[in-house]
Amino acid sequence: MEIRTMQPADVPLAEKLSDDAFYHAALQSRRDSDPPAGRRSVSRSANWITRTEGFLTTDPDGCFVAYDAEGLAGFATSARREDTLWFLCTFAVRPGLQGQGLGKRLLDAAMAYGADCPHWMLSASDDPKALRRYRLAGFDLHPQLMLHGEVDRSRLVAVDGVREGSAADLDLLDAIDRKVRGAARGRDHTTLAGTGSLLVDVEGGGYAYAADNGPTLLAAIDEETATRLLWECLARTDGEAAMSHVTGANQWALDVGLAARLRIGTEGVLGVRGMAPPAPYIHNGALL
Template sequence: MDIRPMQPEDVPLAERLSDDAFHEAATLSRRACDPPAQRRTASRSANWITRTEGFLTTDPEGCLVAYDSEGLAGFATSARREDALWFLCTFAVRPGIQGIGIGKRLLHAAMAYGSDCPRWMLSASDDPKALRRYRLAGFDLHPQLVLHGDVDRSSLVAAPRVRDGAAADHDLLDEVDRAIRGAAHGLDHQMLSAMGTLVVDTGRKGYAYAGGSGPALLAALDEETATRLLWECLARTEGTATVAHVTGANQWAVDVGLAAGLRIGTEGFLGVRGMAPPSPYLHNGALL
């Protein structure tokens, strides 16, 4: 088994492997009431590759691959921000060879990149093998809720003190991030801006990226501001809305979702080390 730094030519192979691995995990953990597990669309695959190429540029030391005699066996991509926060972006092992130690070696190699960071985060699926590995690595695992459905438009609440953001607001975003999760997103805002429209609180207390189906990320200094921002995100949705990554520390988001007519489900876990689950905060699955 050869573990080495990821190269640009590895990225398309990693995308295909991750789609295989996550599709298998979603199929195995699927409940009778859940829709069938779906493969990535071509556009989502292209976005995955673009995002991973970005991590390969900003954090090459945190991006690793493992090869065996049959080809790519697994990979891990991770990043660190302001020497204060390390986060795992994506981590997968080829189906059929999971549970034999490849994932452990990859994860520990990626974690070494953030060994001097005081705070660590990751967003996990429901895959029991991965969850076991994260817990053994010292992460506290917090179940997540997901709010899903068609927004009751009659319930929408006006969001005063919320406006469209701009590049000039990045100092505000960084201030909020440092207060909530201990480190700014910095260059990650370039990738986040492709996921949704930036909206900010005029009182400089929060921001969100409003995507077509819901917030790609939301951060605020208090629940009142977070609530306004989430209502604005829901007002901008098209079709079915999804508010994901809602930990138990963010009950305010549950209240908004219920008021908007969304259904409550469970999906995945937030893993943290050296910190509590951020709140008020709805993290991004890859950029935390």
């Protein structure tokens, strides 16, 4: 089995493999309360490829692929920010190859890239083999909740003190992230800008990216600010809303989602090492 650093030509193959692997895992773990499992849309696939190509620019030494006689067998992409935070972006093994040691080899290669970083994060599915691997690698595993459904618009809270953000706010956003998760994002904001509209607290206490179906990321220095931003994100939803990656450290987000009459379910885990789960915070699945 060949393991090497990922190259641009590998990215479309990795996108397809990840879609297959995550869809398979979702079918295996889906509960009645969960949204239906589904494949990526064409636009989401394109965004996945663009995001991963960005990691090859910023973190070429943190991205790995494995090939066997049948083609791409697995991959892992990871990144580090400001030499203080390493995070696992995406990690997948071709369905049918789990439990044979390939995942460990890929994860070990990615973790070596962040070996000198004091803080580590990852967001994972409910796959029991992967969870075992992460725990053995030293991660504390924190279950995530997710809320979904149509927002009850009669229960929306009027929000003041939130404005549209722009590139002029990047220094502020980096300062917030250093306080909440220990490292700035830098160029990752270019990718996040493609996921939704940037919203910023007028007093500089937090920000969020709001998509048509809810927040793709939210970070704030206090729960009051985070709550205002989340209500504004929900007010901008159109159709079915989804609020993912809510850890137990972020009960304020559950309160908002339940007040909006969203349904609650479980969704994977947040893994952290050398740090506590960030709060007030709703992380992005790939950019943490």
